[in-house]
Amino acid sequence: xxxxxxxxxxxxxxxxxxxxxxCSQNMxxxxxxxxxxxxxxxxxxxxYSMNVEATDKGDVPEGYKVSRKEKRNFxxxxxxxxxxxxxxxxxxxxxxxxxxxxxxxFGAGSRLTVL
Amino acid sequence: QKEVEQNSGPLSVPEGAIASLNCxxxxxxxxxxxxxxxxxxxxxxxxMSIYSNGDKEDGRFTAQLNKASQYVxxxxxxxxxxxxATYLCAVTRNSGNTPLVFGKGTRLSVIA
Numbered sequence: 001x002x003x004x005x006x007x008x009x010x011x012x013x014x015x016x017x018x019x020x021x022x023c024s025q026n027m028x029x030x031x032x033x034x035x036x037x038x039x040x041x042x043x044x045x046x047x048y049s050m051n052v053e054a055t056d057k058g059d060v061p062e063g064y065k066v067s068r069k070e071k072r073n074f075x076x077x078x079x080x081x082x083x084x085x086x087x088x089x090x091x092x093x094x095x096x097x098x099x100x101x102x103x104x105x106f107g108a109g110s111r112l113t114v115l
Numbered sequence: 116q117k118e119v120e121q122n123s124g125p126l127s128v129p130e131g132a133i134a135s136l137n138c139x140x141x142x143x144x145x146x147x148x149x150x151x152x153x154x155x156x157x158x159x160x161x162x163m164s165i166y167s168n169g170d171k172e173d174g175r176f177t178a179q180l181n182k183a184s185q186y187v188x189x190x191x192x193x194x195x196x197x198x199x200a201t202y203l204c205a206v207t208r209n210s211g212n213t214p215l216v217f218g219k220g221t222r223l224s225v226i227a
Contacts, residue, residue, distance in 0.1 A: 033214075040123075042160070043203065044217035058214065090158055098207050098215040099147050100166060106158035 002027045004107035006091050012113045017064040021110050024041055029079035031102070032074040032093045033058070034066065037109075038089040044088070049074055050115060081114040090114075119206050121218035138204030138218055141185070148180055148187045151203040153220065163189060173186055194212050194225045206211040 006027045007106075011020055025032065033048040035058075045058030049068040063085055065077040078085060091107040098104050117181075128134045140194040148165050151159035164176040165171045165187065177190040188205075189200055201220040207213060 035217075040219070043217040045214055046212065088156075097213070098205075100164075103149070103161050103164065104215060106160070109156075109158050 002105070004093050004105055005087070005093055006110045007105035008038045008110060010111050012115065014115050015082055016080050019078050019081060019112075021078075021089060021091075021112070023076065023107060024072050025074075025091075025093040025105070026072065027093065027095075027105070028071065029093035029095050029105075030071070032068065033092050033104070034074070034076050035090045035092065036060065036085075037090065038087050046076070046089075075115060078112075081112075083112050083114050086112060086114050098103070119216050119218035121202075121221045123219060125224050127224045127226055128194050128219055130194060130196060130225055132194050134194045134198065134223055136189040136191075136202050136204075136221050136227070138187045138189075138206075139185055140187070140204075140206045140216075142206065142208065143185065144217075145182075145185075145206045145210055147207050148188045149180070149205040149215070150176075150178060151188075151205060151217075153201045153203060163188075173193040180213065184218055188217055192222075194223075196225045196227050197227045199223055 030051045035043045047066040051054045065101040089110045092104040094102045096102045143178040150163040163178040163182045171178045175192045179188045203220045204218040206213045
């Protein structure tokens with residue numbers, strides 16, 4: 001089944017404890033992206049990747065890191081999480097940058113709470 | 116900053132009625148327009164895309180695009196309680212690495 005898989009789906013952690021949210025897609029998509037979703041603020045892009053070893057900042061990159069060493073994986077790293085990073089996170093991918101027929105497919109989401 | 120504006124709602128309609136969801140965008144060179152449906156706590160799922168001015172129909176859903184007015188809408192005919200969700204409008208330029216910009220969504224409630 002074609003899908004985007006995120007892990008963990010739920011996580012409660014404490015301020016400052018490094019964590020990684022993994023994202024993997026099995027559709028050979030070039031484009032991958034991370035979003036966070038907060039009440040009243042909608043979906044905001046954190047980072048995106050046009051292809052392997054090509055990553056770029058989105059609208060809210062502060063406090064996050066990403067890497068794209070393989071085409072299928074795009075992990076989101078929080079080096080020192082803070083409570084304002086408590087959010088619902090979505091990974092998404094598309095064949096190429098979203099446009100026309102290049103439609104984004106979303107993962108199921110990861111709900112992160114930082115105490 | 117490119118913006119996509121939606122009325123946050125909630126928009127309440129009775130079962131069987133037509134729900135009309137609206138979206139305006141600021142980037143005049145936008146080329147592709149998408150409507151996603153998101154149930155509470157779930158991920159967005161694509162329901163419609165439209166690229167040319169006019170109407171595009173898919174079952175009970177009709178997307179309408181007016182590039183001159185920078186306006187895109189989604190009509191849901193014969194609304195069902197299962198249509199109750201947040202509807203996200205998303206817009207992109209179709210060029211290089213320009214991002215897909217999402218509106219904040221409109222919450223639709225269909226009352227049985």
